[in-house]
Amino acid sequence: MMTRRSLISKLALAAAPTFAAVPREESHTLIHVFLRGGADTLNLVVPHADDRYYRLRPGLAIPKKDVIQLNDRYGLHPTMKPLEGLYKDGRFGAVQSVGVDNTSGSHxxxxxxxxHGDSMHGSPAGGGWLGRFLRLNATEASSALSAVAIGTALPESLRGAPAVSVLERIEDIAIRTGKKGEDSTKVVQALQAMYGAEVTLLGQRGVETLDLFQRVSALQGKAEAPEHGAEYPKDGFGNGLREIARLVKARLGLQVACIDLGGWDTHFFQGNSSGTQAERIKTLAEGLAALDLDLTSHRTNYTIMVTTEFGRRVYENASLGTDHGRGFALMALGDRVKGGQVLGAWPIQAEEEINVNTPGPGGLHAETDYRQVFGEVLNGCFSGADLRQVFPGVELKPVGLM
Structure with a gap:
């Protein structure tokens, strides 16, 4: 027999696994963009002053006349024009030759x-790196919308978080009544009455979770245009960024938002200033610029970090593409970013040997452990985080990006 208390327990645990929903004006959001497929960032952040780049890529290098010059060493792919002003304003920057220590070349x-925030050496830390951060730094202000993954699957980086919402649109958040088209108002009122009569912590959490649901419901069905004339790409990536912007504006305590952009595994006919990869770069740049413009009034409240699993080899292959490499350029955007610079050693250190039989992937040397940058970005977004537990066994050193 199910008692009223057991019913309330099941509903509360289903609706809010761990914590209450409290609006937080001061909350900061880390937006993690993952370029799945191993992006050739040498054609995004172009080392136009390195003659090897042009010598090893006779068909794929971005012609110097097309490069948007940032300084006497680096420039941007021509389709990244929307981000040029952000670089000059000191809000967009990059770290060259970042990577994992995994040499398998496996996506x-x-x-x-x-x-997971791990290394090939040592024991796994357990769960995803963002999941660990959220778990270790959870407060009573945490909620089911403290972490959001745009899409249909939970990314491994959020594995182990106290609560995560996986959605494509804000309209996906709803209380199901069991009958198609039936208004959920009466169900919400009944739940409010039950939770309100429960004087325990469980009752308090239930009421706060329903309050969160009602605040989200108020956003649903409002086809408000992006602010300041922002125009998102008309695809899944652009739509996802627009949903993230809606959540940031609503000040619901969103701490982490994850979104993927795939299509970067360019073994064949990659292109240079135009072509297959150029279209992906255009989507990325236009999406990030639109999000930043849309959130003009909230620029102190978010930081964007763009990563990929590995870069590509510095030389083009026989199929006019690039094969799996090691290091890549990690990019970041936001008011807390020390932009207007591309960090990393110069000249770029890379494996130049055009030899398909070399063990493991070649390409840029992975000079900066990715956890160094992830840790610095986390600390820049959420000061006071205990990064030693998020990345155990790593001696975190300043990178200079935040």
Missing amino acids: FDCQDQME
Whole structure:
């Protein structure tokens, strides 16, 4: 027999696994963009002053006349024009030659290592790196919307978080009544009455969770245009960024938002200033610029970090593409970013040997452990976080990006 208390317990645990929903004006959001497939960032952040880049890529290098020059060493792909002003304003920057220590060249293995915040050496830390951070730094202000993954699957980086919402649109958040088209108002009122009569912590959490649901419901069905004339790409990536912007504006305590952009595994006919990869770069740049413009009034409240599992080799292959490499350029955007610079050693250190029989992937040397940058970004977004537990066994050193 199910008692009223057991019913309330089941509903509360289903609706809010761990914590209450309290609006937080001061909350900061880390927006993690993952370029799945191993992006050739040498054609995004272009080392136009390095003659090897042009010598090893006779068909794929971005012509110097097309490069948007940032300084005397680096420039941007021409389709990244929307981000040029953000770089000059000191809000967009990059770290060259970031990478994992996994030498397998496997998409799965390298993504898995990066999302778990692990190394090939030592024991797994357990769960995803963002999941650990959220779990270790949870407060009473945490809620089911403290972490959001845009899409249909939970990314491994959020594995182990106290609560995560996986959604494609805010309209996906709803209380199901069991009958198609039936208004959920009466169900919500009944739940409020039950939770309100429960004087325990469980009752308090239930009421607060329903309050969160009602605040989200108020956003639903409002086809408000993005602010300041922002225009998102008309695809899944653009739609996802727009949903993130809606959540940031609503000040619901969103701490972490994850979104993927796939299509970066360019073994064949990659292109240079135009072509297959150029279209992906255009989507990325236009999406990030639109999000930043849309959130003009909230610029102190978010930071964007763009990563990929590995870069590509510095030389083009026989199929006019690039094969799996090691290091890549990690990019970040926001008011807390020390932008206007591309960090990393110069000249770029890379494996130049055009030899398909070399063990493991070549390409840029992974000079900066990705956890160094992830840790610095986390600390820049959420000061006071205990990063030693998020990345155990790693001696975190300043990178200079935040």
